[in-house]
Amino acid sequence: MLNKENVQEVLKDVIYFPKGDNIVALNMVENLMVKDNAIRFDLVMEHANDPKNDILVNGAKRTLTEVFGEGIDIEIKVVEEKTALSKVKHIIAVASGKGGVGKSTVAANLAIALARANQRVGLIDADIYGPSVPMMFGLGNEQPSAFEKDGKTVMLPIEKYSIKLMSIGSFVDADRPLIWRGPMATSALNQLMNDTLWGELDWMVVDMPPGTGDIQLTLAQQYKVSGALIVTTPQKVAFADVLRAAMMFKEEALQIPIYGLVENMAYFTPSDMPEKKYYIFGKETGQQFADQLGVPLLGQIPITEKIAECGDAGMPLALDADSPVTKAFDKIAQEIINTK
Ligand SMILES: Nc1ncnc2c1ncn2[C@@H]1O[C@H](COP(=O)(O)OP(=O)(O)O)[C@@H](O)[C@H]1O
Ligand SMILES: [Mg+2]
DSSP: OOSHHHHHHHHTTOEEGGGTEETTTTTOEEEEEEETTEEEEEEEESOTTOTTHHHHHHHHHHHHHHHHOTTOEEEEEEEEOOOTTTTEEEEEEEEOSSTTSSHHHHHHHHHHHHHHTTOOEEEEEOOTTOOOHHHHTTOTTOOOEEEEETTEEEEEOEEETTEEEEEGGGTSOTTOGGGGTTHHHHHHHHHHHHSBOOOSEEEEEEEOOSSSSHHHHHHHHHSOOOEEEEEEOSOGGGHHHHHHHHHHHHSTTTOOOEEEEEEEEEEEOOTTOTTOOBOTTOSSHHHHHHHHHTOOEEEEEEEOHHHHHHHHHTOOGGGSTTOHHHHHHHHHHHHHHHTO
């Protein structure tokens, strides 16, 4: 008999192979209506214009016809999935081959520079090994607020300096990062991305853990990342790490474009002589790295006590419009905005 319950049952035989389950279980069937001789529903797909959608639509029609007969009128409308991230225009990953090179410093100051350029900015701290957004933004123990919506817990990001912030530090026990590998790290990242009310954002900056682990793979495979920014220091030995990080993004399976390289700690500028530049590790190293990778060198950030002090005090240096470091971050922000 043709009724809603039976149609629902039959649709459970329609498998969406990329996700390995049936379209009902995957919540892909919406607004199902069965009336007289007609079946109508919306099929929720990740991308409305994917030519592969037709295969699934035709499969569903065939399955329904086999059970209910040729005479029924079937209308299936493909609609695009609305997610917490559907109003986020660009995701940008700030990455490096190893820790301590200044990823978090670059991510935080870049977020501030983007916001100064009138962009709507979110910052996700995804470094399971050493979350640093809470300290760099002076959040203390402040936690994002959470509430129930449609039977699901959703979180509101903390907002500071016009930037919406979420840290994996809110979920991870900082003393035991290793047990957070694998599925737990992945699910924490997914919660940060999907269960947070981000609202409309031009840029979502993701401060990545070092290296090439589960977080990197999850981000690259499950989300549409617009590009990666790779942070390095100028020591010659650092190149192997930079190369590894860059190769991961370029890998065929991931294919994330690289915006460019940021050379942190490129030279030393004493606080009392802000015009002086001492290139301790050589002047051209960052440019050489960038040339070898075939990506632009987007900026050179000096070693300066001020960056570290400001980071520790919860006020990223790029908030100070007069600092020369700020100009470097403004330039990087502009280059990235120009890629749109
Ligand atoms: N350009 C810089 N000058 C001085 N100190 C810096 C600079 N960049 C980063 N630091 C300091 O180095 C340490 C590591 O930086 P961080 O951004 O946390 O690195 P990562 O996120 O790559 O592990 C921090 O204490 C930070 O304040
Ligand atoms: Mg960090």
